[in-house]
Amino acid sequence: MGKFELMGLPYAIDALEPVISKETIGFHHGKHLAGYVNNLNGLLEGSPLAGLPLEEIVLKAEGGMLNNAGQILNHNLYFGQFCAPKADNAPMGKLADAIARDFGSFEAFKEEFQKKGATLFGSGWVWLSADKDGKLVITQEPNAANPIQKGLRPLLTFDVWEHAYYLDYQNRRPDHLAALWQIVDWKVVEGRF
Ligand SMILES: [Fe+2]
Secondary structure (H helix, E strand, C coil): CCCCCCCCCCCCCCCCCCCCCHHHHHHHHHHHHHHHHHHHHHHHCCCCCCCCCHHHHHHHCCHHHHHHHHHHHHHHHHHCCECCCCCCCCCCHHHHHHHHHHHCCHHHHHHHHHHHHHCCCCCEEEEEEECCCCCEEEEEEECCCCHHHHCCEEEEEEECCHHHCHHHHCCCHHHHHHHHHHHECHHHHHHHC
16 A cells, blocks of 8 residues: 555567667666665655655655655656657657647757757756646756656656666767657657647
8 A cells, every 4th residue: 555666668678679778678677766666665654645646745755755756757757658669750740739839840859859868967857848838848857856846747758867878878878869769659748748
């Protein structure tokens, strides 16, 4: 009761290759995310926040509890938004229209998103979110932060912690970010929108 569980991956562990190797997924999901889940469950024992939904814990917690809850929320959104690589992968429908409206074009959006991911100093996340009026924004969030803390609705995220790419890309964070567009499951992102 009230315990969080490690999310199941919605694809095989090697399904994202060669963009993300099964070794990286194994460590990232099976060790890093699992560690955050175990840490949070331990911290919630006897806490007044025990039993609340994850998003509410992120909005109410502080310190280590906030960091671990934030990382679980971030990683659940991250791992849940990918699929096997596709050529010419792009959003459709209302989300594609909103991207063109707010960034000029899909290409311009990708360029700004990658740039904000590449220039985020240290560990963190780059996000596409919608504000309360449905306008799209790209934000850089440090460490374990999530756009819900700014009143935004998160749609898409790239993890720029080194554990997300170091085995496959070493220090080449921009190359990793550029490759991720092949595996974004835009149907999932459109559903969040
Ligand atoms: Fe991560």
